[in-house]
Amino acid sequence: MSTPEDAGASMAWFPATVGSAYRRGAAGDEDLMSGAAFEAMVAGLRAAADLVGSARAPTSPIDRAAGYRHLLVLLSLAIDEALRPSNPYDPFFAPANVDAVFKWGMDCPDAAYTGAALRGGATYRVRGRRGTARYLGFQVMSGIESSVNVVADDLDIAADGSFEITLSATEHPGNWMALSERTSSLVVRQFFYDWDSEVPAELQIECLEPGPTWPDAEPLSPAGVARQLAAIGEFLQASIAFWLDVEDGGRAQGVNVFRQPASLTTMGAAAENVSVWGSWELDENQALVIEVTPPDALYWSVSLGNHWWETIDYANRQSSLNGHQAVIDDDGVFRAVVAHTDPGVANWLDTAGHRQGPMIFRWVRAEGAPVPTTHTATIDELVRVLPSGTASVSPVERRATIGRRRAAVRRRFPR
Numbered sequence: 001m002s003t004p005e006d007a008g009a010s011m012a013w014f015p016a017t018v019g020s021a022y023r024r025g026a027a028g029d030e031d032l033m034s035g036a037a038f039e040a041m042v043a044g045l046r047a048a049a050d051l052v053g054s055a056r057a058p059t060s061p062i063d064r065a066a067g068y069r070h071l072l073v074l075l076s077l078a079i080d081e082a083l084r085p086s087n088p089y090d091p092f093f094a095p096a097n098v099d100a101v102f103k104w105g106m107d108c109p110d111a112a113y114t115g116a117a118l119r120g121g122a123t124y125r126v127r128g129r130r131g132t133a134r135y136l137g138f139q140v141m142s143g144i145e146s147s148v149n150v151v152a153d154d155l156d157i158a159a160d161g162s163f164e165i166t167l168s169a170t171e172h173p174g175n176w177m178a179l180s181e182r183t184s185s186l187v188v189r190q191f192f193y194d195w196d197s198e199v200p201a202e203l204q205i206e207c208l209e210p211g212p213t214w215p216d217a218e219p220l221s222p223a224g225v226a227r228q229l230a231a232i233g234e235f236l237q238a239s240i241a242f243w244l245d246v247e248d249g250g251r252a253q254g255v256n257v258f259r260q261p262a263s264l265t266t267m268g269a270a271a272e273n274v275s276v277w278g279s280w281e282l283d284e285n286q287a288l289v290i291e292v293t294p295p296d297a298l299y300w301s302v303s304l305g306n307h308w309w310e311t312i313d314y315a316n317r318q319s320s321l322n323g324h325q326a327v328i329d330d331d332g333v334f335r336a337v338v339a340h341t342d343p344g345v346a347n348w349l350d351t352a353g354h355r356q357g358p359m360i361f362r363w364v365r366a367e368g369a370p371v372p373t374t375h376t377a378t379i380d381e382l383v384r385v386l387p388s389g390t391a392s393v394s395p396v397e398r399r400a401t402i403g404r405r406r407a408a409v410r411r412r413f414p415r
């Protein structure tokens with residue numbers, strides 16, 4: 001099986017490398033003053049653009065446009081990483097730079113991601129109120145590798161929903177997460193099932209001991225900025241290449257099929273989250289029928305992406321469904337139809353005009369991780385292929401569903 005793990009060992013494709021470049025690297029003051037660092041950034045952007053326009057990339061106008069637009073997303077992510085403070089001795093929960101607009105690496109359409117910088121030798125306290133999000137998970141990271149995972153449902157939580165977690169190298173009574181010398185950050189995931197009503201958690205984090213002076217408090221370093229400029233160029237090129245490698249590896253094993261389950265904790269996934277990936281590609285009048293019997297699970301979902309590993313617009317398109325939104329047939333089977341045009345089926349997954357890309361099921365705390373079956377059909381054949389009782393929706397009902405999705409995503413990501 002090909003997974004993101006197989007696509008390359010260099011970490012330059014990971015956005016956080018831009019932020020961390022300020023504190024390490026070979027560039028010096030002269031690289032900034034001479035303009036060499038800026039030219040390196042521009043060269044990386046050019047190399048990334050060459051990949052988008054190369055024979056490796058899809059040639060349909062929409063997919064090609066999405067590739068160049070994705071370069072703008074990558075540049076935005078990189079600049080955000082370079083400019084935003086992340087002092088592990090003065091931490092705070094900042095919204096992740098991945099949201100409904102800035103997409104990267106097939107982020108979850110049901111999620112709100114936040115995080116805080118950590119250091120393994122310090123002690124931290126997280127205070128919060130649970131809220132009602134279907135899934136709330138805390139993850140201690142060592143770079144991109146997941147090292148400790150805690151699901152909020154396993155914590156000692158007071159009747160009013162409040163709780164505390166201690167994070168430290170030495171064990172503490174009560175809710176505790178272990179840190180190590182490799183610890184770099186805490187990632188928090190909230191997955192929402194009912195987008196209309198579920199309430200996010202309220203979270204704060206503090207470091208319980210003073211730390212050394214951090215670069216944020218020092219005069220701006222020309223060498224540090226030079227290293228970040230060069231890192232931006234490296235990231236732009238490496239990220240495009242990385243996800244092209246991943247998608248190429250998947251497509252080589254078959255299109256319009258799913259592959260075996262994977263738990264990608266070495267790539268940042270939570271231990272309780274098992275993924276089943278596939279690649280789709282459809283002509284104008286084709287549809288892909290997906291069938292699976294969902295296991296008992298805390299959370300599950302399916303979503304589509306474009307070739308650049310961006311989740312397809314899930315606010316203005318029904319390009320994803322979760323276990324609350326999906327309609328399950330009387331026989332217990334979830335049947336979805338991937339198609340370019342609305343077939344009038346409740347479980348339609350909208351391609352938004354893209355011709356190809358990845359697709360993913362997420363099974364979180366599930367009793368199993370089934371691999372869905374698939375088959376292609378023409379739009380006209382769907383009437384014969386799908387069970388007679390398949391739930392349908394009218395154009396008016398579809399517009400109402402999209403309106404609710406759009407409003408919910410705007411509440412989740414107010415910017």
